[in-house]
Amino acid sequence: MADGHDCDVLIIGGGPVGIALALMLGRKGVRVIVTEKATEIYPLPRAAHVDHEIMRLFQSLGLADEIMATSRVSTRYDFLSASGEVLMRFEFGDGSSPSGWPASNMIHQPSLEASLRKALAGCDMAALKSGWTLEDFTEESDSVEGRFSTSDGEKICRAKYLIGCDGARSTVRTLAQIGVHDLEFDEPWLVVDTIVHDASRLPSVNLQICDPARPTTCVLMGNGRHRWEFMLKPGEQAETVATESFVAELLRPWNVVGAVSIERMAVYRFHALIARHWRKGRILLAGDAAHQMPPFAGQGLCSGLRDAANIARKLSAILPHQAMDALLDTYQPEREPNVRGIINLALMMGRTVCILDPVSAKQRDQMMLAARRSGSGPPPAPEYPPIDDGFILKGTAAAGTYFPQPSARDDGAVMRLDDVMGDGAWLIMRDDGVCSTDVGLRVISLNDENLRPYQRDLAHWLDRHNAASVLVRPDRYIFGTGAGADLANAWSGPDSAFR
Ligand SMILES: Cc1cc2nc3c(=O)[nH]c(=O)nc-3n(C[C@H](O)[C@H](O)[C@H](O)COP(=O)(O)OP(=O)(O)OC[C@H]3O[C@@H](n4cnc5c(N)ncnc54)[C@H](O)[C@@H]3O)c2cc1C
Numbered sequence: 001m002a003d004g005h006d007c008d009v010l011i012i013g014g015g016p017v018g019i020a021l022a023l024m025l026g027r028k029g030v031r032v033i034v035t036e037k038a039t040e041i042y043p044l045p046r047a048a049h050v051d052h053e054i055m056r057l058f059q060s061l062g063l064a065d066e067i068m069a070t071s072r073v074s075t076r077y078d079f080l081s082a083s084g085e086v087l088m089r090f091e092f093g094d095g096s097s098p099s100g101w102p103a104s105n106m107i108h109q110p111s112l113e114a115s116l117r118k119a120l121a122g123c124d125m126a127a128l129k130s131g132w133t134l135e136d137f138t139e140e141s142d143s144v145e146g147r148f149s150t151s152d153g154e155k156i157c158r159a160k161y162l163i164g165c166d167g168a169r170s171t172v173r174t175l176a177q178i179g180v181h182d183l184e185f186d187e188p189w190l191v192v193d194t195i196v197h198d199a200s201r202l203p204s205v206n207l208q209i210c211d212p213a214r215p216t217t218c219v220l221m222g223n224g225r226h227r228w229e230f231m232l233k234p235g236e237q238a239e240t241v242a243t244e245s246f247v248a249e250l251l252r253p254w255n256v257v258g259a260v261s262i263e264r265m266a267v268y269r270f271h272a273l274i275a276r277h278w279r280k281g282r283i284l285l286a287g288d289a290a291h292q293m294p295p296f297a298g299q300g301l302c303s304g305l306r307d308a309a310n311i312a313r314k315l316s317a318i319l320p321h322q323a324m325d326a327l328l329d330t331y332q333p334e335r336e337p338n339v340r341g342i343i344n345l346a347l348m349m350g351r352t353v354c355i356l357d358p359v360s361a362k363q364r365d366q367m368m369l370a371a372r373r374s375g376s377g378p379p380p381a382p383e384y385p386p387i388d389d390g391f392i393l394k395g396t397a398a399a400g401t402y403f404p405q406p407s408a409r410d411d412g413a414v415m416r417l418d419d420v421m422g423d424g425a426w427l428i429m430r431d432d433g434v435c436s437t438d439v440g441l442r443v444i445s446l447n448d449e450n451l452r453p454y455q456r457d458l459a460h461w462l463d464r465h466n467a468a469s470v471l472v473r474p475d476r477y478i479f480g481t482g483a484g485a486d487l488a489n490a491w492s493g494p495d496s497a498f499r
Pocket of ligand 1: 300
């Protein structure tokens with residue numbers, strides 16, 4: 001680049017979060033290089049679930065239909081006692097959700113990563129350097145320089161920002177000397193993924209078996225696959241449990257001989273950690289580098305992708321449009337409370353399941369059965385905490401909450417609002433008011449012909465919040481509600497962080 005940088009943004013780690021972030025930035029005209037130490041996509045599945053917000057995010061990348069084609073919708077998630085009583089139930093019903101996509105989607109992570117990489121290969125602004133391992137970096141006033149080892153020797157790459165999407169053992173986090181808050185969960189589980197030959201012999205909903213003799217998870221995955229996870233008991237070692245004979249014994253009660261064959265087995269330690277700083281100068285952390293959680297809520301990857309959407313929105317405003325770099329300071333305050341809320345949900349689930357003492361398990365069962373009988377169970381479906389600090393117009397109705405996506409049918413085909421409105425921020429106004437703005441804000445009246453199929457839903461939403469207009473951020477969280485001109489001014493006027 002003419003300004004002495006090799007790219008605007010250097011992403012370390014070509015896992016799902018790094019690649020998705022590169023794609024979001026590249027499509028917005030930001031020059032990105034992603035470096036990945038491995039030469040191929042990590043072949044073993046980890047994430048099995050993504051939520052509806054993530055499907056909407058894939059929709060914005062043009063990938064939702066491709067990903068849905070290899071996924072299955074989950075309708076229910078049950079926590080059962082050893083004797084099969086329902087201790088806790090999350091119902092996803094017909095799968096509808098605020099985002100217009102099914103609430104709970106079971107996926108195959110390597111297939112999802114392949115879709116992301118294929119899309120990245122078609123993006124002129126982004127390049128993936130496989131086989132590049134970050135060894136060190138130095139930060140200067142206007143740049144960061146990464147030093148890499150590769151099979152062709154040492155490489156140097158200079159960028160305006162460096163983002164660590166390099167997973168749980170993040171080199172970037174270590175080099176930046178960023179510590180972590182340990183939320184004190186550390187349990188070893190054996191994960192067994194299978195190829196399905198006869199789905200009729202398998203459970204059709206997701207299950208946690210809260211059996212103190214062997215806490216067990218049994219979940220759907222993408223088409224043609226099913227997963228079991230077994231908690232290790234004290235004294236059990238990875239080498240002895242991750243064997244065909246041991247797993248055959250664990251699967252015996254499920255009576256699935258001939259219905260599935262084992263694709264892989266591996267022991268993971270489930271942790272809950274949060275990095276103390278998600279931004280330090282020109283360095284940012286996202287995904288597992290910034291936070292880790294046990295997989296009981298199926299939210300580690302989902303949270304990382306929400307980080308990516310948040311950063312992409314900010315960097316794509318800063319780099320081409322010269323918005324203030326301070327906008328990046330809103331990243332952690334906006335994201336960390338959401339992640340903490342989700343980690344708390346995952347820990348609540350994990351602490352419910354991971355009880356090995358039969359007396360404590362019996363007490364838990366009695367308490368949860370009583371709570372269910374009295375109707376005071378968990379919410380019907382997990383809710384994700386809204387943004388309450390950051391780049392939002394605090395004090396206006398619904399600021400920081402998630403903006404729904406209405407859909408309509410045309411000749412049987414589903415037409416969703418985002419496809420009509422496009423990327424970027426929107427100012428939707430009840431009337432045909434005039435508003436001038438110059439920072440990529442799409443201003444539209446409810447009377448606009450394009451909004452006709454969604455007019456009733458959108459008018460209902462504005463009525464419910466007693467609002468004349470709503471300004472929706474590109475990550476589909478609400479900046480604020482109120483008079484259109486006031487919103488536009490707060491978004492891009494002289495005092496806005498966009499200046
Ligand atoms: C058993 C299990 C089940 C799970 N289930 C779910 C689920 O259902 N839903 C969900 O949302 N999440 C789930 N997760 C979590 C999810 O898999 C992770 O949150 C997600 O993979 C994190 O993505 P990432 O891109 O941040 O990190 P990673 O996928 O770990 O990618 C990091 C990348 O950085 C590369 N890298 C590391 N160091 C360097 C370096 N120095 N230089 C260059 N490259 C480097 C690595 O090779 C790797 O490719 C589960 C996890 C496990 C273990």
